[in-house]
Amino acid sequence: MPTPPDRPRRAARAQEIESLAEFDRAVAEHGSLARCRVQAVDLTGRTDALLRLDTTDAVFLGCPMAPEAAARVRASGALVFPPVPGLPFDPYRGCPYTPDELFASLEEGYEATPDARAYGWFRRTTADGDVFASMLRAIHDDAVSDALDEVLDGCRVVGVMGGHAMARGTVEYAGAARLGRSLARAGYTVATGGGPGAMEAANLGAYAAPFADTMLDEALVPLAKAPSFRPSVTEWARAAFEVRARWPEGGASIGIPTWFYGHEPPNAFAAHIAKYFANAIREDGLLARSTAGVVFLPGAAGTVQEIFDNATPNYYESYGEPRPMVLVDRDHWTRELPAWPLLQSLARGRELESRIALVDRIEEAPEALARLGDGSR
Structure with missing residues (x-):
């Protein structure tokens, strides 16, 4: 079908290259790097290819390369954004973080880890008001969002808030x-705020999903010896890695934490960690990506905010696909923090009414979520 004259044909999407293997495959298959977007790939060993291939309109984001290669690709029409020295993170990264990456050097204490050093950098540069640092944070968070979307492509994501x-x-x-285990076994991808507490518990459950039921009961015992990240993040994290070492290759889930709350460390049970500097982007992104619904466990101000952030697109029905919402613990959400009555008032007479549920026990949440999901299709 021809393209209407008032709707110009969209140009083909530029090829993204995020690993050396992808780079080599692109060279072998196409013999050209024209219009490619090469992201955080060490190209110091690919000088010959960079000197001979077409790089017209290509962009190299944070890719180390030999000086003669950089000069040549610039001269042939490419944009080169060199790596930024001295940073405890890569602003151009092409994939989410892993627990091993963020907690590297944990044996020396949490303060030595990349996660802690990135938080220190964030606090210093925020206090300084350095415009270059704010630009780097924005680039980093955009790269993380792009990487997260690639991981979640085609997934049925359920957010667990608490x-x-x-x-x-x-x-x-x-x-x-x-709860996390039940959701993972039902075929959902569990996504949390990536921190301790209820967030860690849901990620742990998803990690336990491939194992026998007894694994989770056994794993809870050593974890209980370090009940909180206070007073020692180091001991809290070590307990988690001990569980991972005893039961390797657990189920995958998503954690989306933030250095804005950097005093709260990320948990080690999420396979993919999309950690942001900007908390607003992180919170909105977590809810927006919870395409199969959200379960809200008892929480305080942050969880209350997330309830109504998620209710908004359900209230304005034209915002897209419905997002079922299940609130757990009737007493908490009707008496301690009475978000449920207000949510009901908003929902009355609107499509939102068929997308919300309040349950007494956490065991009821998966069934309620499935029921709301069936009713919204």
């Missing part, structure tokens, strides 16, 4: 872990 104060060794923590 407070950071939920301690290991409690009935509530074990319940949140079983």
Whole structure:
């Protein structure tokens, strides 16, 4: 079908290259790098290819390369954004973080890890008001969003929201872990705010999903010896890595934390960690990517904010696909923090009414989520 004259044909998407293997494959298959976007790939060993191939309109983001290669690709029409020295993170990264990456050097104490050093850099540069640093933060967060979308392509994502104060060794923590396991076994991709407490518990549950039920019960025992990241993040994180070492290759899930709350460390049970500097982007992105619904466990101000942030697109029905919402713990959401009555008032007479549910027990959440999802299709 011909393109209407008032709607110009969209140019073909530029090829993204995010690893040396992808670079070599592009060279072998196309013999050209024209219009490619090469992101955070060390090209110091690919000088010959860079000197001979067409790089017209290509962009190289944070790719180390030999000086003669950089000069040649610039001269042939490419843009080269060189690596930024001295940073504890790569602003051009092409994939989410892993727990091993963020907690590298944990044996020397949490303060030595890339996660802690990135938080220190964030605090210093925010206080300085350095425009270059703010640009780097923005580039980093955009790269993380792009990487996260690639990981989640085609996934049925359920967000699990809840407070950071939920301690290991409690009935509530074990319940949140079983929730994460149930959701993962039902075929959902579990996504959380990536921090401690309820967030860690849900990621732990997804990690436990491929194993026998007894694995989770056994894993909760050593974790309970370090119930909180206070007073020692180091001991708290080490307990998690001990569990991962005993039961390697657990199920995958998503954690989306932020250095804005850098005093709260990321948890080690999310396989893919999309950590942001900007908390607003992080919170909106987590809810927007929870395409199969959101379960809200008991929490405080942050969780209340997330409830109504998520209710908004359901209230304005034209915003897109419905996002079922399940609130867990009737007493908490009707008496302690009465978000449910207000949510009901907003929903009355609108499509939102068929997309929300309040349950007493955490075990009821997966069934309620499935029921709302079936009703919204």
